[in-house]
Amino acid sequence: MISGRGSNLGALIADQANAPYKIVSVISNIEGAGGLARAAEAGIATQVIPHKGPLGTNKTREDFDAELDAALRAAGVEIVCLAGFMRILSDGFTRAWEGRLINIHPSLLPAYKGTHVHERVIEARESQSGASVHFVVPELDAGPVIAQARVPVHADDSPDTLAARVLEVEHKLYPAALRLLADGKVKLEKGLAVFG
Numbered sequence: 001m002i003s004g005r006g007s008n009l010g011a012l013i014a015d016q017a018n019a020p021y022k023i024v025s026v027i028s029n030i031e032g033a034g035g036l037a038r039a040a041e042a043g044i045a046t047q048v049i050p051h052k053g054p055l056g057t058n059k060t061r062e063d064f065d066a067e068l069d070a071a072l073r074a075a076g077v078e079i080v081c082l083a084g085f086m087r088i089l090s091d092g093f094t095r096a097w098e099g100r101l102i103n104i105h106p107s108l109l110p111a112y113k114g115t116h117v118h119e120r121v122i123e124a125r126e127s128q129s130g131a132s133v134h135f136v137v138p139e140l141d142a143g144p145v146i147a148q149a150r151v152p153v154h155a156d157d158s159p160d161t162l163a164a165r166v167l168e169v170e171h172k173l174y175p176a177a178l179r180l181l182a183d184g185k186v187k188l189e190k191g192l193a194v195f196g
């Protein structure tokens, strides 16, 4: 599920040829999101499920999530990857997909949950940052980490230069983490990521 340009989706598409997973559906809450075109070019079914209702009002989280859930089930989805999907999911949705729902976040979780990560990392004069792929649980960005990659933060970094450096490692990290899950080499058990 995506909301934007979908460069992480692009990395998963590029990886899937000899991977233990196949992308069967791409869902965006934003019409015209760049990732939809990437998916369509790769011959993957796409769907737009707006989080807005009529007259620009937001649907309730539960109604929106029920639509997502129905679309995922109709597509026969087994694992849901959030790849720049910028909506918070309801507790009910995250519980329904527990252990089969993962996200990529541009920080070394549990540090820097939430938004404006790179601004905050630079502000705090961190020497390192990175990316994390984690199981999604109801609490935002708090689920057990499956894999992380680290990058240096340079003294002259702007949020954009740091974001670009982190994004480069995201594109290797997400396929690697999804392979682990699809291969059954990592599982969510009693709130922990268990490997083996």
Ligand code: GAR
Binding pocket: 002, 004, 005, 006, 007, 008, 009, 035, 083, 084, 085, 104, 105, 106, 114, 167, 170
């Ligand atoms: C990525 O940097 C991803 O880590 C971040 O959004 C970007 C999406 O880029 N996700 C979050 O911040 C989730 N809270 P992409 O659309 O090019 O994959």
